[in-house]
Amino acid sequence: MSNRRDAVHAVLRQSEGFRSAQDVYAEMRAEGAKIGLTTVYRALQALADTGHVDVLRTDDGESVYRACASGDHHHHLVCRTCGRTVEVAGPAVERWAEAIGSEHGFTEITHTVEVFGTCAVCSTAARPARTPSRA
Amino acid sequence: MSNRRDAVHAVLRQSEGFRSAQDVYAEMRAEGAKIGLTTVYRALQALADTGHVDVLRTDDGESVYRACASGDHHHHLVCRTCGRTVEVAGPAVERWAEAIGSEHGFTEITHTVEVFGTCAVCSTAARPARTPSRA
DNA sequence: ATGATTTTGACAACCATTTTCATTTGCGCG
């Protein structure tokens, strides 16, 4: 059955941020699950295709997945340190993209919008004094 | 000198949309240029690092580069059929991203925003054009 | 010139993701 798919979905549900296929696979194996990497990839694709999980590519070209609470169109505010993710709505951006597109004669407009930053937890955890990272 | 780098930059300058490294390499070789793929990759990276060209990843994970006219922060409206690209400013989006970020306690906010669509030319053309991009 | 330094590029190595394909599993039916 889609026992495997559900298992993969479950891992995503209990994750705070986006996870990679390899990442999910590693955790499942560590938990003792008997599943192949190929199946994890297929489950993730299926979940993404059916809109059950969101996907985005990291800077290094890796696909990462997340089971978001909202089923509606939304974007993400992601902490680039710990991965903590906040689902955000951006009606203004939606309108802007649509407007910019038609303004230039484009149709069937879609867009990708992601916001990155350092969350409160991570910014306070960062060493205040001493050499503040590299400059 | 960075003769090679300039050559790569030149190819980008005379291109309308975003081009992949392999793509640029192929064109240069076709033009009779004596250059290696590795060098093209390095030139592209250097140009991107120095902010001389913009980079973005396609859906299939390929990095594509473009020598934009504007040196200021801007975004792109890209035709998903022919690659034609329009540089667009989005002050509203910039503000939105910043606001959303601080609203959730995030700092050092950055964002990625890309708009895709079908340009006027491509939407009227019933028949898909052969040679994608290039100008 | 001539040794030092940087740049180049053919080729191998990476590595996430996809394909293959043989095996296993789930399930309906006699």
Next chain:
DNA sequence: CGCGCAAATGAAAATGGTTGTCAAAATCAT
């Protein structure tokens, strides 16, 4: 049960863009 068939699974091989190697070639410095 006993079969048969179709979907699911996963180990292993293939893919393909990108990066690492390293020796040869172009530049520079003295």
